[in-house]
Amino acid sequence: MDVAKQGAARVGDDPLNGIDMAEAGSVTVDTHEAHGHEAHHEQSFWSKYVFSTDHKMIAMQYMFTGIVMALIGGYMSYAFRMQLAFPGESVPGYGLVSQGEYNALVTNHGTIMIFWVAMPMLIAAFGNFLIPLMIGADDMVFPRINRLSYQIFFISAVVLIASFFVPGGGFGGAWTAYPPLSANAQYNLTPLGATFWIVAVALEFVAFLLGGINFITTLMNSRAPGMKMYDIPMVLWMIVIASILFMASVGPLIAGAVMLFMDQVIGTGFFDPNRGGDPILWQHLFWFFGHPEVYVVLLPAMGIVADVICTFARKKLFNYKLILFTVFATGIISFFVWAHHQFVAGIDPRMANVFTVTTLIISIPIAEMLFLYIATLYGGSIQLTTPMLWALAFIAEFLIGGVTGIFLGASGADIYFHDTYFVLAHFHYTFFPIAIIGFYAGITYWFPKMFGKMMNEALGKIHFWGTIIAFNCIFIPLFILGAAGQHRRIYNFQNFPDLAGLQDMRVFATMALIVMLAFQVVFLVNFVMSLIKGKPAGKNPWKANTLEWTAESPPPHGNWPEGLPNCYRGPYEYSVPGREEDYWPQNAPPDTAPAE
Amino acid sequence: MSTRPIATTRSATGIPTGKLAVWWVVGSEIVIFGGLLASYVMHRLGHPEWAEYASHTNPWFGGINTFVLLTSSLSAVLAHHAAEHGDGKKAAKWLVGTCFGGLIFICVKAVEWTIEIQHGYTITANGFWQFYYTAAGLHAMHVIAGCVIMLIIANDARKGLELHRVELIGIYWHFVDIVWIFLFPLLYIAK
Amino acid sequence: MAEHEEHAEHGQSHYVRIWGILLVLLTVSILGPVLAPHIEEAAAGVGAAFVKGWMITLLTAFGIAIYKAYLVAANFMHLNIEKRYISYLLATFLTLMVLFFAGTSPDVMKHKGQNWENVAAEAEVDRALKSQESDSHGGEHN
Numbered sequence: 001m002d003v004a005k006q007g008a009a010r011v012g013d014d015p016l017n018g019i020d021m022a023e024a025g026s027v028t029v030d031t032h033e034a035h036g037h038e039a040h041h042e043q044s045f046w047s048k049y050v051f052s053t054d055h056k057m058i059a060m061q062y063m064f065t066g067i068v069m070a071l072i073g074g075y076m077s078y079a080f081r082m083q084l085a086f087p088g089e090s091v092p093g094y095g096l097v098s099q100g101e102y103n104a105l106v107t108n109h110g111t112i113m114i115f116w117v118a119m120p121m122l123i124a125a126f127g128n129f130l131i132p133l134m135i136g137a138d139d140m141v142f143p144r145i146n147r148l149s150y151q152i153f154f155i156s157a158v159v160l161i162a163s164f165f166v167p168g169g170g171f172g173g174a175w176t177a178y179p180p181l182s183a184n185a186q187y188n189l190t191p192l193g194a195t196f197w198i199v200a201v202a203l204e205f206v207a208f209l210l211g212g213i214n215f216i217t218t219l220m221n222s223r224a225p226g227m228k229m230y231d232i233p234m235v236l237w238m239i240v241i242a243s244i245l246f247m248a249s250v251g252p253l254i255a256g257a258v259m260l261f262m263d264q265v266i267g268t269g270f271f272d273p274n275r276g277g278d279p280i281l282w283q284h285l286f287w288f289f290g291h292p293e294v295y296v297v298l299l300p301a302m303g304i305v306a307d308v309i310c311t312f313a314r315k316k317l318f319n320y321k322l323i324l325f326t327v328f329a330t331g332i333i334s335f336f337v338w339a340h341h342q343f344v345a346g347i348d349p350r351m352a353n354v355f356t357v358t359t360l361i362i363s364i365p366i367a368e369m370l371f372l373y374i375a376t377l378y379g380g381s382i383q384l385t386t387p388m389l390w391a392l393a394f395i396a397e398f399l400i401g402g403v404t405g406i407f408l409g410a411s412g413a414d415i416y417f418h419d420t421y422f423v424l425a426h427f428h429y430t431f432f433p434i435a436i437i438g439f440y441a442g443i444t445y446w447f448p449k450m451f452g453k454m455m456n457e458a459l460g461k462i463h464f465w466g467t468i469i470a471f472n473c474i475f476i477p478l479f480i481l482g483a484a485g486q487h488r489r490i491y492n493f494q495n496f497p498d499l500a501g502l503q504d505m506r507v508f509a510t511m512a513l514i515v516m517l518a519f520q521v522v523f524l525v526n527f528v529m530s531l532i533k534g535k536p537a538g539k540n541p542w543k544a545n546t547l548e549w550t551a552e553s554p555p556p557h558g559n560w561p562e563g564l565p566n567c568y569r570g571p572y573e574y575s576v577p578g579r580e581e582d583y584w585p586q587n588a589p590p591d592t593a594p595a596e
Numbered sequence: 597m598s599t600r601p602i603a604t605t606r607s608a609t610g611i612p613t614g615k616l617a618v619w620w621v622v623g624s625e626i627v628i629f630g631g632l633l634a635s636y637v638m639h640r641l642g643h644p645e646w647a648e649y650a651s652h653t654n655p656w657f658g659g660i661n662t663f664v665l666l667t668s669s670l671s672a673v674l675a676h677h678a679a680e681h682g683d684g685k686k687a688a689k690w691l692v693g694t695c696f697g698g699l700i701f702i703c704v705k706a707v708e709w710t711i712e713i714q715h716g717y718t719i720t721a722n723g724f725w726q727f728y729y730t731a732a733g734l735h736a737m738h739v740i741a742g743c744v745i746m747l748i749i750a751n752d753a754r755k756g757l758e759l760h761r762v763e764l765i766g767i768y769w770h771f772v773d774i775v776w777i778f779l780f781p782l783l784y785i786a787k
Numbered sequence: 788m789a790e791h792e793e794h795a796e797h798g799q800s801h802y803v804r805i806w807g808i809l810l811v812l813l814t815v816s817i818l819g820p821v822l823a824p825h826i827e828e829a830a831a832g833v834g835a836a837f838v839k840g841w842m843i844t845l846l847t848a849f850g851i852a853i854y855k856a857y858l859v860a861a862n863f864m865h866l867n868i869e870k871r872y873i874s875y876l877l878a879t880f881l882t883l884m885v886l887f888f889a890g891t892s893p894d895v896m897k898h899k900g901q902n903w904e905n906v907a908a909e910a911e912v913d914r915a916l917k918s919q920e921s922d923s924h925g926g927e928h929n
Contacts, residue, residue: 251627
């Protein structure tokens with residue numbers, strides 16, 4: 001312990017240590033660095049799996065919590081889709097869905113899938129796992145804050161689940177929680193559920209603020225010697241930019257959450273126009289965060305896809321810098337579009353014009369990124385492995401989501417489409433590729449690194465085709481239903497003669513949902529089977545360049561116990577002419593044969 | 597206690613890791629207070645009747661508290677100055693002094709709020725007072741949190757440990773001070 | 788002072804000087820609303836009738852607050868010797884709040900616009916102003 005402390009103190013004395021090492025250049029193994037580690041000793045179950053400060057273990061905690069929450073969210077969608085397909089009948093495995101329960105299920109399905117699935121799995125799990133490994137560091141810069149971040153996140157999940165079991169049941173005012181419905185128990189009939197909901201969401205924000213500070217600082221300060229700005233793998237850029245967007249946009253909503261909480265609990269009137277408040281203010285506070293949030297979850301998925309397609313097309317990322325600047329542009333523009341969610345909420349029509357223009361503008365950088373990805377694929381030697389299939393599916397499916405967004409961004413068309421199933425299908429075509437396809441692309445790609453075993457390709461492909469086909473079968477009918485005028489948030493369409501005739505399509509979509517959920521069992525089986533008896537992966541099964549593939553699989557505590565790697569080139573040097581190997585690891589010193 | 601990872605000691609930007617993180621914390625706080633105060637200003641400008649509500653605040657309490665916070669900021673920066681010169685004991689003394697400023701601030705606030713609540717200006721009285729208590733309360737919670745952290749850091753600094761943290765808590769404290777610098781005219785002066 | 792390092796002396800006196808300026812500014816901002824009517828009168832006397840009391844108050848309240856914040860940020864938080872991009876970073880966060888205000892205030896600050904009217908808010912303003920008027924007629928001192 002004393003030795004370790006001295007080592008740390010010595011390193012800590014020189015804040016410019018990293019820079020000095022960068023100048024030293026050829027030093028791969030810096031001996032005094034290795035002393036900085038804790039001596040390897042047997043850890044108890046609790047300190048190894050529950051209270052660990054190791055970034056990989058925290059990533060696993062986030063990922064498994066996310067998977068559990070995804071299963072809960074999926075189960076909710078099953079219950080309320082069954083109610084829509086077979087109104088009033090008892091749902092197998094759930095029972096009768098009452099009107100209040102229906103609202104609570106829809107609300108919490110949305111909340112869970114955004115805040116407790118997309119964010120922990122894409123940003124927190126991959127961010128925690130990849131950032132230190134990809135920049136050649138031994139851990140995050142603040143391991144204990146990292147642990148605290150997960151603990152707060154875990155508590156927030158518990159609070160959200162608990163909201164279903166309090167008197168009055170779970171909150172049912174939609175995931176956007178518009179007042180006065182959310183602010184007043186007289187209207188929402190869930191005095192405790194609504195408060196639990198807002199507390200859970202606020203805690204989740206705190207967890208991601210702590211995590212985000214860690215991600216940003218780690219990437220900014222702790223890169224391997226020699227890793228310059230343009231040598232950072234795209235996925236890290238995107239995760240960190242997403243964290244910055246989150247941090248910059250969430251503030252007003254935290255303030256709004258405090259105000260809503262006080263409206264609920266103390267009886268203030270922040271959002272009550274009869275007492276000098278304004279309900280529209282909440283919508284602005286919410287969507288000022290809510291729209292950048294779309295890009296907060298989109299960017300990490302985009303980054304995962306970038307890394308996967310480069311590896312499996314064996315080609316350099318097409319115009320790295322242009323993609324990066326496009327991401328910057330997306331991030332900036334994403335702050336100027338929020339009120340397109342409020343075109344029918346009674347905002348000033350002149351503002352609607354402004355926000356229509358900015359909303360249509362933001363489709364340009366996104367389309368540009370997709371084109372750049374396709375350009376990366378062009379002329380590559382493409383290997384259709386499971387992660388590559390997911391990455392390609394992301395591009396195709398997200399395109400549909402993006403194109404249907406044009407209708408909604410134009411304020412005129414939005415007046416008709418607003419709050420119909422068209423909107424619902426649109427954002428599922430964006431969020432499903434982001435949260436689910438993006439996650440599967442990432443997990444199938446990095447599974448060998450995380451667990452040291454290969455996943456089964458055959459099961460992976462069965463899972464892929466089953467999920468993708470079923471997904472389209474769910475939501476294409478919903479586009480048609482929405483265009484026919486089917487409103488969201490309706491418990492039983494049989495009460496509406498104009499819409500009752502479209503029941504067949506609702507049943508079809510619900511059946512497709514059940515098929516899709518069933519195919520997720522294939523993934524879980526594949527996951528567990530591969531863990532138990534998958535082929536050993538070795539260090540670099542995909543022959544990829546980035547630094548995480550130079551560590552052991554799975555990486556030990558400290559990631560590179562023999563000394564942290566240096567970086568000599570960009571992350572996407574595939575098929576470089578004149579080289580025997582078609583890849584060129586970032587840590588291989590120049591003008592020598594590839595390492596190992 | 598585990599030792600610090602090597603990652604923490606690297607500094608590719610040239611700014612020490614802890615300080616960089618504090619700047620990001622300050623950034624995220626700017627948007628939290630910014631969102632709340634922007635909401636307040638909008639309402640204040642849109643509701644002429646709030647002028648009368650606001651006239652019941654007492655600028656003397658606000659003024660005294662501004663004085664206290666400005667002085668405690670001076671004390672925090674002197675602590676940083678001492679820490680920079682490696683004098684942990686002196687730094688700890690100044691930090692405790694800063695904490696004392698925070699304590700006075702909270703006490704003045706308690707007296708002020710008690711008087712106001714006794715006069716019927718409670719948080720649910722009307723729009724102005726709900727913003728008044730929310731904004732000042734959120735700020736007061738930052739003051740309390742800052743004091744707690746500062747005492748922990750002062751305890752380390754006294755033994756000459758982790759002296760770089762003195763500057764970090766100072767940055768946070770100055771930010772809390774700046775928030776009050778804006779809250780003061782918004783809540784007490786502009787009537 | 789125990790140790791009379793020249794540099795330390797210089798640094799400390801600098802901080803104390805900044806603190807002094809801050810206190811002067813604080814005094815001005817408290818006295819601003821009190822003196823504003825007199826200044827308005829005096830200005831009208833010398834032919835500068837465009838100077839109004841509310842301008843003085845606005846200047847002493849918020850102009851001074853901004854300057855005080857600048858003094859604290861530059862000298863106490865040491866933004867003046869920090870890397871430039873930290874200032875840009877914080878300025879960006881502030882700008883976002885201006886953006887938020889710009890996008891939201893047309894709906895929240897105003898109660899009437901092109902083809903829309905916030906009836907509930909207008910009714911509340913009316914009610915409150917009337918009740919304040921009747922209160923002050925009732926002789927209640929505020």
